[in-house]
Amino acid sequence: MSASILRAAARGPSSFLRANVVAARPQPMAARAVIATPSFSTTARMRSEHQEETFEEFSARYEKEFDAVQDVFELQRNLNNAFAYDLVPSPSVVSAALRAARRVNDFPTAVRIFEGIKAKVENKGQYAQYLEELKPLREELGIPLKEDLYPEEAK
Structure with a gap:
């Protein structure tokens, strides 16, 4: 062998x-x-079950979510999700978010909502339109703007 x-x-x-x-x-x-x-x-791609939603459907969904907010965490999570899209939330969504902030007694987040709008809009004119439309609600809820709180930083 x-x-x-x-x-x-x-x-x-x-x-x-x-x-x-x-x-x-x-x-x-x-x-x-x-x-x-x-x-x-080589695995198959995961397909999203969500369909494209219209701006009206988006607004209705987030109004409903903000109406159901029970604590600060939910409020901030919903705000992060709403502002993560490549669009500016409608005034009705912002209104629902402001009312939710008041309901959970979160003053800083209410002020920051307007900072988020200012960052998302394309120009100062759009921001002024949001402020004009939401002015009665801001006065009702007692929510000042950051520009009002810190005028020296507004320059």
Whole structure:
């Protein structure tokens, strides 16, 4: 038995060893495609179950969510979600958020809502329109603007 192993070793690389070397070489892409190996890159994409919603549906959804707010965490989470979209929430959504801030007694967040609007609008004119439309509610709830609280920073 040991003599046959010595004879195989003395002959040099056998056809068995050559077959293994050939198999270890990189294969062209066409040959690799035939071998189906599961990996993370070939898994099916996750599809969202949500459909595109209109601005009116978005506004109605967030008005409902702000009406259901029971604590500061929910208020701030809903505000973060509402302001994360590539749009400015409607005045009705802002109104619902301000009423929710008053309901949970969160004065700083109420003031910050207007800072969020100022950051989201495209120009000062749009911000002025929001302020004009929400002025009665701001006065009713006693919510000043940051510009009113810190006039030296408003420059």
